[in-house]
Amino acid sequence: MPKLSVIIPCYFNEDNIPITVPELIANEANFPAGLTFEYVFVDDGSRDNTLQALLRARAQYPDRVRVVELVGNVGSYNAIVAGMAHTTGDCMAVITADMQDPPELMVQMYDYWLKGFKLVIGNRQDREETGLTKKFAETFHWLMKHLALSNIPDGGFDFVFFDRQVRDDVVRMQERNSNVFYLMVWLGYAYVNIPYVRRKREVGKSRWTVQKKIKLFIDSLLSFSYFPIRAISVAGIGLGTIALLYGLYVIGLKIFEPQGPAGWTALMVVVLFVSAFQMIALGVIGEYVWRGMDAARNRPLYVVKSLYGADATPVVSR
Structure with a gap:
């Protein structure tokens, strides 16, 4: 049976980890028997107790949880690339640590991967968030679709499931100041799009500031459009x-x-x-x-400070 690696970038998520890890573990029961799992958490230079929370989770699930600690904050997309570089699975998924994206959707994504699709995208058909956050996200993805990548799905996405070949392509490119999810689409692989409603954040405070959103828009536009x-x-x-x-x-x-x-x-x-x-x-x-x-x-996208669980043996689901 294949092995599934789930990549979770973390930044000031100490309150989320005790909720996120059990929810991911519980979701294993929805997958076919025999599939093996690993969860690669990347601490993106958090200055709270995120790392301590991750190490407690690893102590609780030593055969599943791996932790990549970065020296400093390099941004969620570079942290995702760091997680991708330290995965060992045949297929992979990226999900946020705040559980705004439903982990149960990965089961449907996995089914499409078994059918031969190397990229499966969960796009936000709608979101429970309101106000400027929702309006900015809608405007951002509308502009990107009409000015840069016309083949991206409507509504935006940062919940993806992909093959190891896609992972190898992205890690090898070492793209700077870019958008790793758009880069997967840019590669040209045929993909399946699964719409869903993104949940409202229930725990913790988002560190996705206006300055970071503006930088992401500029990086994405300049990376994929003239x-x-x-x-x-x-x-x-x-x-x-x-x-x-x-x-x-x-x-x-x-x-x-x-x-x-x-x-x-x-x-x-x-x-x-x-x-x-x-x-x-x-x-x-x-x-x-x-x-x-x-x-x-040619500076590195990230610098790894410590690895926890690099030699962990994956557990087989029952």
């Missing part, structure tokens, strides 16, 4: 056309009305507008240049 550069080109052509027409107007005014108004106000407006556009264009180009430099430095 739209920003193309927009600069189109805007430049438009401004050039306007400047040409305005120049013809000024020349005509000078010829036919030598005593006409000097046009200082209009000139200042044009100068300020063009200057603002140039600064924005330089900023966009700078984002691309910085990402190229970051890739050229």
